[in-house]
Amino acid sequence: MSAFIKDLIELPFLQNAVLAGILCSIASGIVGTWVVLRRITYIAAAISHCILGGLGAARYFSVVYDLPWLRPVYGAIFTALAAALTIGIISLRAKEREDTVISALWAIGMAVGVLFIFKTPGYNEDLMSYLFGNILMVSREDLFLIGALDVVVVALTLTFYSQTLAVCFDEEFARTRGMAVEFYYLLLLCLTALTVVLTVSVVGIIMVIALLSLPVAIASRFFDRVWKIMAASMLLGIFFTLTGLAVSYTPNLPSGAVTIVMAGLTYLMTLVFSALKKPVQKTPTA
Amino acid sequence: MSSADIVVRFKDVNFAYEDGITVLENINLELEKGEFACIVGPNGGGKTTMIRLMLGLLKPTSGSIEILGGKPRERCQHIGYVPQFSKFDASFPVSVLDVVLMGCMQRSFFMGRYSKTQKEQAQKALADVGLKDMAFRSFADLSGGQKQRALIARALMSEPQLLLLDEPTASVDVHGTEQFYRMFSEMNEKFTIIMVSHDIGFVSASVKSVICVRKTLQIHPVSELTGESLQKMYGLDVHLIRHDHRCTEKGHVCPHS
Numbered sequence: 001m002s003a004f005i006k007d008l009i010e011l012p013f014l015q016n017a018v019l020a021g022i023l024c025s026i027a028s029g030i031v032g033t034w035v036v037l038r039r040i041t042y043i044a045a046a047i048s049h050c051i052l053g054g055l056g057a058a059r060y061f062s063v064v065y066d067l068p069w070l071r072p073v074y075g076a077i078f079t080a081l082a083a084a085l086t087i088g089i090i091s092l093r094a095k096e097r098e099d100t101v102i103s104a105l106w107a108i109g110m111a112v113g114v115l116f117i118f119k120t121p122g123y124n125e126d127l128m129s130y131l132f133g134n135i136l137m138v139s140r141e142d143l144f145l146i147g148a149l150d151v152v153v154v155a156l157t158l159t160f161y162s163q164t165l166a167v168c169f170d171e172e173f174a175r176t177r178g179m180a181v182e183f184y185y186l187l188l189l190c191l192t193a194l195t196v197v198l199t200v201s202v203v204g205i206i207m208v209i210a211l212l213s214l215p216v217a218i219a220s221r222f223f224d225r226v227w228k229i230m231a232a233s234m235l236l237g238i239f240f241t242l243t244g245l246a247v248s249y250t251p252n253l254p255s256g257a258v259t260i261v262m263a264g265l266t267y268l269m270t271l272v273f274s275a276l277k278k279p280v281q282k283t284p285t286a
Numbered sequence: 287m288s289s290a291d292i293v294v295r296f297k298d299v300n301f302a303y304e305d306g307i308t309v310l311e312n313i314n315l316e317l318e319k320g321e322f323a324c325i326v327g328p329n330g331g332g333k334t335t336m337i338r339l340m341l342g343l344l345k346p347t348s349g350s351i352e353i354l355g356g357k358p359r360e361r362c363q364h365i366g367y368v369p370q371f372s373k374f375d376a377s378f379p380v381s382v383l384d385v386v387l388m389g390c391m392q393r394s395f396f397m398g399r400y401s402k403t404q405k406e407q408a409q410k411a412l413a414d415v416g417l418k419d420m421a422f423r424s425f426a427d428l429s430g431g432q433k434q435r436a437l438i439a440r441a442l443m444s445e446p447q448l449l450l451l452d453e454p455t456a457s458v459d460v461h462g463t464e465q466f467y468r469m470f471s472e473m474n475e476k477f478t479i480i481m482v483s484h485d486i487g488f489v490s491a492s493v494k495s496v497i498c499v500r501k502t503l504q505i506h507p508v509s510e511l512t513g514e515s516l517q518k519m520y521g522l523d524v525h526l527i528r529h530d531h532r533c534t535e536k537g538h539v540c541p542h543s
Contacts, residue, residue: 037378162400166388169378176341176367177391177444224379224424 004249013136017245017255020138023146024202024211025237027153031195032212032237033230034188036220037168041213042099043091043189046106047083048196048208052113054079055130060116072126073145073197080193083109088189092182133204133256135245146198153191157230164188165226202241203256211237214263221270240266291319292352293448293478294340299349301335309335311501313349322474324493325482331500333482337450340480341367354447366446366477370453371433376426382436383421386411389443404443411439415469431462438469449473451481467492 008014035044058075061067083105091098117127129137157164167174167184175181192212199208219232244259296315302308309332317323325333338344339351342358354361366389386408387400400408412421415435420428425436434454441449451470455463470479471492481493498504 037375039375162387163391165380165384166391169380169385169388170369170374172343173367173369173388173440174391175343176362176365177389178363179391220377220379224426225381225384226379229379 004246007249013138016138016140016143017135018242019143020135020146020202021241021245022238023143023150024199025215025241026150026234027146027195028199028212029215029232029234029237030153030157030230031188031191032216033219033226033233034164034168035192036213036216037226038185038188040189040192041209043084043087043102044192044196044212045209046087046102046109047080047189047193048200048205049106050083050109051076051080051197051200052130052205053109053111053116054113055126056113056116056120059126060120063120063122071141072130073142073201076197076200077194079109080197081190084189084193085186088186092185129204130200131204131206132254133200133202133207135202135241135255138201142198142201146201149194149198153195156187156191160184160187161227203259207256207260210260210263211240214260214267215240218263218267218270221274236263236266293317293319293321293354294480295352296336296339297350297352299339299346299351301332301339301344302347308501310339310346310499310503313499313503315497315503315505317478317480319478320474322470322479322492322494323481323497324495325480325497325499326484327499329484333499334452336499337367337452337480337482340450341365363444364447366438366441366444366449368434368437368441368449368451368454370456371430371437372456374433378426380425381421382412382417382423382425382428383408385425385436386421386439386443389440408439408443411442412436414442415439416465431458431466434458434466447477449477449479451479453482453484455483 004014008018035041054075054077055072056075057079058070059072062070062072087102087105090101094101113130114127163174163179164184166177167179167181171181195212196208199211203211215233215236216229218236219229223229223232240259240263244262245255247253247262248255248258294315294317296313299310299313300308301310301313309330313336325336327333335344339346340353340358342353342360342362351358354364383405387404389408389411390400390404409421412418415438417432417435417439420432420436425433428436438449438451438454454470455466458466470481473479495505
C-alpha cells in the first residue's frame with residue numbers, strides 16, 4: 001500500500017488511473033441508479049458486450065488502413081449508441097421476445113469483435129484489456145472524454161430528475177399525463193451506453209454491469225431517496241475502484257477483478273448485516 | 287341532455303389485441319357528468335381494457351370513444367388515473383410527497399423543479415385523502431391502503447373532471463373499504479368517478495350505476511343487480527355478499543347445501 005502511495009505521487013499513469021476511477025464512478029453512480037430502478041440491468045449488460053464489436057472494428061481499420069485518429073473508443077461509442085437505440089426501439093415497439101433480441105445483439109456484438117481482433121495484424125493482447133479492463137492504460141485524452149461525459153450526465157440528471165423519476169416509478173401514469181415517455185427511455189439508454197463505454201476502461205466489458213449495479217444495490221439498503229442513493233453509489237464506486245487499484249498494485253493483480261470482488265464482498269456483507277439486524281421481515285401496519 | 291354533460295361516450299367500440307382475440311364487442315356507453323359508475327366483470331372480461339381505452343393508452347379496433355367532449359389522448363390531462371398500488375416496485379425509494387407531485391407532470395413541465403404552490407397543493411391533496419403529516423414518509427413504508435390513498439392524491443393534483451380507479455379496494459380490508467367508499471362519495475360531489483371492481487356486494491351500496499362487462503356490456507341500475515344477472519355474466523353461480531345480514535359466530539348455515 002505504501003508503495004502505491006509513493007508511486008502515485010511520482011507516476012502520471014497512476015494519477016490518471018486514480019482520476020479515471022473517480023470520474024467514472026460519478027457517471028456510473030447516477031446512471032446505475034436509474035438503470036437499477038428502471039430494471040434494465042440486462043439491457044445495460046447487452047450494450048456493454050456489443051461494445052467489443054465496435055472496439056475491434058475501429059482498431060482493425062485503424063491498423064489495416066493506417067488511420068491513427070480512429071481510436072477504438074470511438075468505435076465503442078458508436079456501437080454502444082447504436083445498440084442502445086436498437087434495443088430501445090425494439091423494446092418499445094415489440095413487447096414480445098424482447099429478451100431474445102437483446103441476447104442475440106449481445107452475442108453478435110461479441111462475435112464481430114472477436115473476428116476483427118483476430119484479423120488485426122500484430123499483438124492481440126488488447127482483447128484481454130477490453131474484456132477485463134486496464135485502468136493503468138487510461139490516457140489524458142480518455143480522462144477528458146470521461147470528464148465531458150460526467151458533465152453531460154450530471155446536467156441531464158439535474159434537468160430531468162423529476163421526469164425520469166416519474167417515468168421510472170410509473171410509466172403508464174406518466175403516459176396519461178402526456179409525457180414523452182419514449183424520449184426519456186431512449187435518453188436513459190443512450191446515457192447508459194456512454195457510461196458503459198467509459199467504465200469499460202476501468203473494469204472491462206464483462207464486469208461493467210457489476211460496477212453499475214453493486215454500489216446501487218448496497219446504497220439502496222441504507223437510503224430511501226433516489227438522490228441519496230446516487231450520491232452514496234458515487235462514493236462507493238470511488239471507494240471500490242481506488243481500493244481495487246491500491247490492493248492490486250503491489251501483487252500485480254488485475255485491478256478490475258479486484259475492484260469487483262471488493263464490491264461483491266461488501267454487498268454480501270450488507271446482506272448478512274441486514275439479515276442479522278432484522279430477523280423478521282418488516283411488514284407495514286395497515 | 288346536451289352533449290356537454292356526457293363525460294364518457296363509447297360508440298360501437300370493438301377492441302381486439304394483435305393476436306386477434308376479441309376483448310370488447312360492440313360496446314355502446316354514455317355516462318353523464320356526476321356519475322359514479324362501477325365496471326364489474328370476470329377476469330379477462332375487458333374491465334381494465336375499457337379504462338385503458340378511456341385513457342387513450344389503447345386505441346379501439348373500430349368505433350369511437352369520446353371523453354369529456356374530445357379524443358381520449360387530448361383530454362387525458364383532465365382525467366385523474368389511479369392504478370393499483372400492487373403493480374409498483376414495493377421498495378422504490380421515493381417519499382410520499384414525491385409520488386403526489388408526479389401528478390403535476392405535463393408535457394410543458396420542463397425543468398426538474400416543483401414550485402412552492404405545487405408543493406402546497408400536494409400537501410392539501412394528501413390531507414384530502416387522509417394522509418396529513420405523511421408527506422415525508424417513505425412510500426415503501428406505507429400500508430397497502432395508504433399507498434392507494436397516496437396514488438389517489440397524485441390523481442387529484444391534475445384537478446380532474448373524471449377520476450378513473452382500477453380496483454382501488456383490492457387488498458384493503460373491509461373497514462378500509464368502507465372508508466374508501468365514504469371518501470369516493472365526497473369526491474363524487476365534485477367530479478365524475480368510474481371505477482373497476484370485482485367486489486360487487488360492497489359496490490352496490492354507494493355507486494349509482496353498475497356496468498357489467500364480459501366482452502359485451504350491460505348496464506344495471508344498482509337495485510337491479512341480482513344474483514341471476516351476475517350469474518349470466520360470470521357463467522357460474524356467484525354468491526352475493528349480503529352486508530345487511532349478520533351470521534352467528536359459528537358461521538353461516540347455507541339453507542340449500
